[in-house]
Amino acid sequence: MYKKLNACLLVLLSILPSLRSQDAAANGLNVGAGYDFVPGAGYVAAGYRRGLWDFEASLLRMGKEEPTTRPGPEMSLNVLGYLPAYPVFLKAGVVTGWQKSGYDFGAGVDVPLGDRWSGRLQVTHDTAREDLGAKTESETLLSVGLKYDF
Known part of the structure; x- marks a missing residue:
């Protein structure tokens, strides 16, 4: 878990100077899709998105998870806070779905690829508990994706 987090933070810190004043902020709706390295x-x-805040709903297809929990889709509702003058964000929210509930938090960067497109690199840690039984899953996901701002 910490190896993925450290790797993502190292990448973020190495590209941060080149992203100065390339704020990918766009007030309005946005959509995205990506791949989690699971x-x-x-x-x-x-x-x-409104200013430095973004309210985001994600539908995750979890793929091959830990064998102790039920596999299936999960929904994540997050609030993202961006740093001024940088497209770097911190996020936190709730996870629900497929008889699971929990929370998540993470960090990432939206690298501008044009006027409306950006590439997203993020690391998210989530913890979810199954409604039926006392099984809890906790995992860290490193993901890459594309985002479009309307």
Whole structure:
């Protein structure tokens, strides 16, 4: 878990100077999709950005998870806070779906690829508990994706 987090933070710190004043902020709706580095996992997302804040809903297909929990889709509702003058964000929210509930938090960067497109690199840690039974899963996901701002 910490190796993925450290690797992502190292990448973020190495590209941070080149992203200065390239704020990918766009007020309004946005959509995105990407791949989580877990076999068979991916996500689609929709959000609304206002200034330094973004409210985002993601549907995750979890792929091959830990064998102790029930596999299936999960929904994540997050609030993202961006740093001024940088497209770097911190996020936190709730996870629900497929008889699971929990929370998540993470960090990432939206690298501008044009006027409306950006590439997203993020690391997210989530903890979810199954409604039926006392099984809890906790995992860290490193993901890459594309985001489009309307």
